[in-house]
Amino acid sequence: MENIKISNGTSVIIADGRKALFLRNEGDDMYLNLAVVELMENADHRATHDIGSDRPGRMHQEPGENMGQGMDTRRGAIEESDFHEQAEERFTHDVALAIDAGIAQGTIERIVLVAAPRTLAILRKELPARAQKAIIAEVNKEFTNRPVRDIE
Numbered sequence: 001m002e003n004i005k006i007s008n009g010t011s012v013i014i015a016d017g018r019k020a021l022f023l024r025n026e027g028d029d030m031y032l033n034l035a036v037v038e039l040m041e042n043a044d045h046r047a048t049h050d051i052g053s054d055r056p057g058r059m060h061q062e063p064g065e066n067m068g069q070g071m072d073t074r075r076g077a078i079e080e081s082d083f084h085e086q087a088e089e090r091f092t093h094d095v096a097l098a099i100d101a102g103i104a105q106g107t108i109e110r111i112v113l114v115a116a117p118r119t120l121a122i123l124r125k126e127l128p129a130r131a132q133k134a135i136i137a138e139v140n141k142e143f144t145n146r147p148v149r150d151i152e
Contacts, residue, residue, distance in 0.1 A: 021148075
């Protein structure tokens with residue numbers, strides 16, 4: 001988070017699809033002192049093969065549906081849903097709601113948002129306008145598994 005001025009009281013929110021860490025700078029912009037305010041963890045972070053069925057479904061395509069006339073009915077596999085990805089998207093949506101709630105309650109005023117690339121893209125889409133206005137910087141990095149002292 002080089003070259004970002006994180007003043008006293010600024011929230012630093014670090015997230016990926018499994019974990020979100022809400023921190024607040026209790027120091028100043030020269031000497032950070034990030035205090036943990038909240039930790040959110042995705043309760044359902046199992047792999048897709050542990051969540052879904054063992055075989056993808058089948059689809060029948062009738063003649064004339066995107067095929068030439070007179071061709072036989074065909075069967076094809078339907079791509080299996082990525083349940084793990086869906087769980088991460090739901091969790092990221094919940095993180096966006098928590099950020100918005102913090103802004104509504106006045107506990108979050110300014111935000112430095114640090115997130116894994118995919119999570120950052122989802123948050124940009126999910127965050128309401130008032131939350132987006134509070135963002136002073138974005139860092140496109142995976143920091144959720146680092147100790148707070150390393151983040152500082």
